[in-house]
Amino acid sequence: MTARTGSICTHQPHCPTPDDLDREAARIVASHPEQGWSLLCNGIVVFEDTGELLPDGRVIAPHRPAAV
Numbered sequence: 563m564t565a566r567t568g569s570i571c572t573h574q575p576h577c578p579t580p581d582d583l584d585r586e587a588a589r590i591v592a593s594h595p596e597q598g599w600s601l602l603c604n605g606i607v608v609f610e611d612t613g614e615l616l617p618d619g620r621v622i623a624p625h626r627p628a629a630v
């Protein structure tokens with residue numbers, strides 16, 4: 563078993579990594595709805611408009627229609 567640098571995942575099976583297409587399936591470890599973002603177990607910050615901030619600094623633009 564190889565530990566991923568910076569990974570805090572202790573789940574079995576492990577959460578998807580930030581590079582996986584299903585990265586958003588990782589568990590939420592910290593939720594801040596009043597600020598509009600959540601931290602996933604794999605280190606991704608997901609914003610309520612579906613934009614994402616990856617642990618390596620990449621930004622994913624919102625990709626789902628925002629709820630009106």
Ligand SMILES: [Zn+2]
Pocket residue numbers: 570571572573576577588589603604
């Ligand atoms: Zn996890």
